[in-house]
Amino acid sequence: MRWQRILAIPILGWFGALSFGQATAKPNIVVIYADDLGYGDVSAYGAKAVKTPNVDRLAAKGLKFTNAYATSATCTPSRFSLLTGTYAFRQKGTAVLPGNATLIVPTDKATLPSMMQRAGYKTGVVGKWHLGLGKADVEQNWNKEIMPGPREVGFDYSFIMAATGDRVPCVYLENQEVVGLVPTDPIQVSYKTSFPGEPTGISLIDRLKMKPSQGHNQSVINGIPRIGYMRGGNDALWRDEDQADTFTERGINFIKENKDHPFFLYFATHDIHVPRVPHQRFVGKTTMGARGDAIVEFDWIVGQLTATLDRLKLTDNTIIILSSDNGPVLDDGYQDKANELVGTHLPAGPLRGGKYSIFEAGTRVPFIVSWPGHVRKGTSKAIVSQIDFLSTFASFLDQPLKPDEGVDSLSLLDALFGKSNIGRTTFIEYAGTLAIREGNWKYIAPSTKSAYDASTRIELGNSKEPQLYDLAKDPGEKVNLASKNPDIVKRLSQLLTKSIESGRTRN
Secondary structure (H helix, E strand, C coil): CHHHHHHCCEECHHHCCEEHHHCCCCCEEEEEEECCCCCCCCHHHCCCCCCCHHHHHHHHHCEEEEEEECCECCHHHHHHHHHHCCCHHHCCCCCCCCCCCCCCCCCCCCCHHHHHHHCCCEEEEEEECCCCCCCCCCCCCCCCCCCCCHHHHCCCEEEEECCCCCECCCEEEECCEECCCCCCCCCEEECCCCCCCCCECCCCHHHCCCCECCCCCCEEECCEECECEEECCHHHECCHHHHHHHHHHHHHHHHHHCCCCCEEEEEECCCCCCCCCCCHHHCCCCCCHHHHHHHHHHHHHHHHHHHHHHHCCCHHHEEEEEEECCCCCCCCCECCCHHHHCCCCCCCCCCCCCCCCCCHHHCECCEEEECCCCCCCEEEEEEEEHHHHHHHHHHHCCCCCCCCCCCCCCCCHHHHCCCCCCCCCEEEEEECEEEEEECCEEEECCCCCCCEECCCCEECCCCCCCEEEECCCCCCCCCCCCCCCHHHHHHHHHHHHHHHHHCCCCC
16 A cells, blocks of 8 residues: 555655655544634744634644635635635635525545544544535435435534525534434424514514624524524523533544544534634734634644644654635624724735635635655645645545546645645636636636625726736736737636636646
8 A cells, every 4th residue: 555655665865764664553533624814823833912822733733825825715615625626716606605405515426534434543523514415406404314424425423504504594513413402392493584573683683692793693692683584492502601612522532432443534614713702821922802712712722632643643754734715805794893802913824815715815725735754844835725634645545536526636745745835836826716827827817796895895896997917026916018928918818718718737
């Protein structure tokens, strides 16, 4: 097997004279996936107003990437691409999903977890799912096991929220069944009509613990109005303030229970997505209000997971990847003073745009890889993407993919481990419209969609004219060079069209 061949070769120089042969087992793999964490939101990437010592410690022990990407500027399509190795724009129904959406991940093709299963790994997902549950055209029954779900796409264990914190149903599902549900109080969910007699964010507006700024005015759970309508399941409802603790406990338990054999843990936090309701012990830890405090809470989660690996003496044999599903947003539907209290903090760092935007801040995200003794320490400018996890680890574990699996996923093992500063040569970014990066050039296709979202105060990057930026000289995408470089615009436009029409980019 490939991992055995790699582990048997002495690696010198930047790996320090350490033989991979000293490892006694296949490495564990842990992906810590933040929600809405921007490029500039952690101190390892330049943040000053908030300190993230646990993320910083991980970066100091490993490799920090400055040109790393989620595939989309929103959550559902990024998660889809991470697990399938396929650009989400290729499949219908991969936009941001409601809480009662059906499963969008194919069950008949290799996914990141199912490939890991074939390689002998125990696989688990803890945290935010947001990829749908159940069969198409069949309404979910939240009062029994919902199939298909995480198990059918390769996870041996799952403890998840169905969608997001601001969408119903506001319950946890463990192995695809609602946790704590009382049979005499069944759950009902609707994204079309309210349930008679049930209060909403409109009827309870003066009694809410967090008021909406736009939308988010339907069912009220834990004093917070949500998107969608729900009734029943009162004993199963989550308490937002305890969410980080709950997910972290389940993640730690998964690690403990599987410490004696290789495991893959996809740990997808809710932080720092809205509604931002960090536990009381984190409230006031920053001057930025709930959003800043949620960043501190996320950093605590990272610390708890890494400390568990240390305590169990698993750190040296565990690959940890930390990243985010898309860029930052301040006001995303609730009045939590994120805009008013941001101060001098730059959630996107030097980048332009944010969540929902085709500009760089929409998809360029923090990205750290750590595996002591095997991954080079330092910083890498290599272009890497979460979409490449499937092919990279399939190659590492000697698990060949079929031609119709991971059609956009490339094996970037050398770049991911820091052996090479060369990663992807091209990459497609998706935010309603499409852009393609080739080397330092970035071309954004013309679009008639809105250029600015007033509710989030984010530049979406859409323009009726083609846009071309030199990201090496202009990472903030301030100078459009399209009119001065028509040949480059034509070539990249044709390359983008070919990539779309071919249905794949992996050879």
